[in-house]
Amino acid sequence: MKKEFLLILLVLPVGAFAQVTPAAGYTPPNDTPSFKVGATIFTDYTYQESPKTQDADKENVNFSSFNVSRAYINVTGNLNHYLAFRITPDITRETGTGSSLNGSLTFRLKYAYGQLNLDDWTTHGSWLRLGIQQTPYVDYTEGIYRYRFQGPIFVDREGFLSSSDAGFSGHWNFPGNYGDLHAGVYNGENYNHAETNNQKGFEVRGSLRPLPLGGVWKGLRLTGFADQDKPSSHGKRERHVGQLTFEHPLVNAGIEYLQAKDKALATAATVDAKGWSAWATPRFGTTGWEALLRHDELEPNKNISSQKRKRNIAGLAYWFHPLQGVQTALLADYDSLERTGITPSVPRATNYAVHMLINF
Numbered sequence: 001m002k003k004e005f006l007l008i009l010l011v012l013p014v015g016a017f018a019q020v021t022p023a024a025g026y027t028p029p030n031d032t033p034s035f036k037v038g039a040t041i042f043t044d045y046t047y048q049e050s051p052k053t054q055d056a057d058k059e060n061v062n063f064s065s066f067n068v069s070r071a072y073i074n075v076t077g078n079l080n081h082y083l084a085f086r087i088t089p090d091i092t093r094e095t096g097t098g099s100s101l102n103g104s105l106t107f108r109l110k111y112a113y114g115q116l117n118l119d120d121w122t123t124h125g126s127w128l129r130l131g132i133q134q135t136p137y138v139d140y141t142e143g144i145y146r147y148r149f150q151g152p153i154f155v156d157r158e159g160f161l162s163s164s165d166a167g168f169s170g171h172w173n174f175p176g177n178y179g180d181l182h183a184g185v186y187n188g189e190n191y192n193h194a195e196t197n198n199q200k201g202f203e204v205r206g207s208l209r210p211l212p213l214g215g216v217w218k219g220l221r222l223t224g225f226a227d228q229d230k231p232s233s234h235g236k237r238e239r240h241v242g243q244l245t246f247e248h249p250l251v252n253a254g255i256e257y258l259q260a261k262d263k264a265l266a267t268a269a270t271v272d273a274k275g276w277s278a279w280a281t282p283r284f285g286t287t288g289w290e291a292l293l294r295h296d297e298l299e300p301n302k303n304i305s306s307q308k309r310k311r312n313i314a315g316l317a318y319w320f321h322p323l324q325g326v327q328t329a330l331l332a333d334y335d336s337l338e339r340t341g342i343t344p345s346v347p348r349a350t351n352y353a354v355h356m357l358i359n360f
Helices: 002-011 138-145
Strands: 034-050 064-078 083-093 105-117 127-134 164-173 179-186 201-208 220-229 236-248 251-263 271-282 289-299 308-319 327-340 349-359
Touching (some): 064 105, 138 236, 164 201
Antiparallel strands (some): 034 064, 064 083, 083 105, 105 127, 127 164, 164 179, 201 220, 236 251, 251 271, 271 289, 289 308, 308 327
């Protein structure tokens, strides 16, 4: 399996050896170094309807809080038309009980990578990256789903995949807008943990746009994803996802199916999980109003089939008419999680929230 993934990485820039002689009148690319600074902010007010929590007086209350869940500072740029970079810190809540910063929001590194653009040798938008970077599946899906500011996508929210990890990857766009391929070798412990052993994770995503030439079905894409990793020499960490998405000026929609295997140690049992998620974001014309409808289901361990996690999300959003390079949205939503087959039983977790997105 490792050899297969390494082969994928080697063939991604296959067109690099077929550079053609520039035609007459060719204008050379601009190699002037440049950079820009942007930001991404997720903020919200959340009211927890259930379960209730106890305050310091032992009274049962409905917990509520104002939160900032993301505060990117994006520094991106180009050294020339071949070399690009990105540096992005993000916030996290300090939870170390012995730290003077306990409870504070602190910055940590989310992305830091160098990128070799392959546009001169193969299709536009193809590249190689080295550093802490986006993983192949989560970032791709968030670009279609667009509601990461409400909460993570299914496979990320349930802890099976992460949006970022340290590694080396390559991306190649198919000619004719028929899709793309993204494959990489990663530490496998995600951006928020250090590497723990000599094992590396191999991730690959392929997406096919079967009807790219126009019409209603141009927005249809079929995607397959695989992640092969080991948390220890004889452990196992495998994820396989199949996805169908559709993008249209009046609606985006998607459905994905997950199968996962986890085995921490040679002496540990293998845990098989499966689940699926379906969502749609119908738009009300060009008014900026949009609905969010989503349902997730997870069976964390097939050997305990009575255990299930079911999440329902429904919301109404307003997307402000965008300026160039700016995204702003407000979302009022309902988020409910039901967990069954657990002893002792746990109540349904239900939140109401108002979320805000600012991105530039």
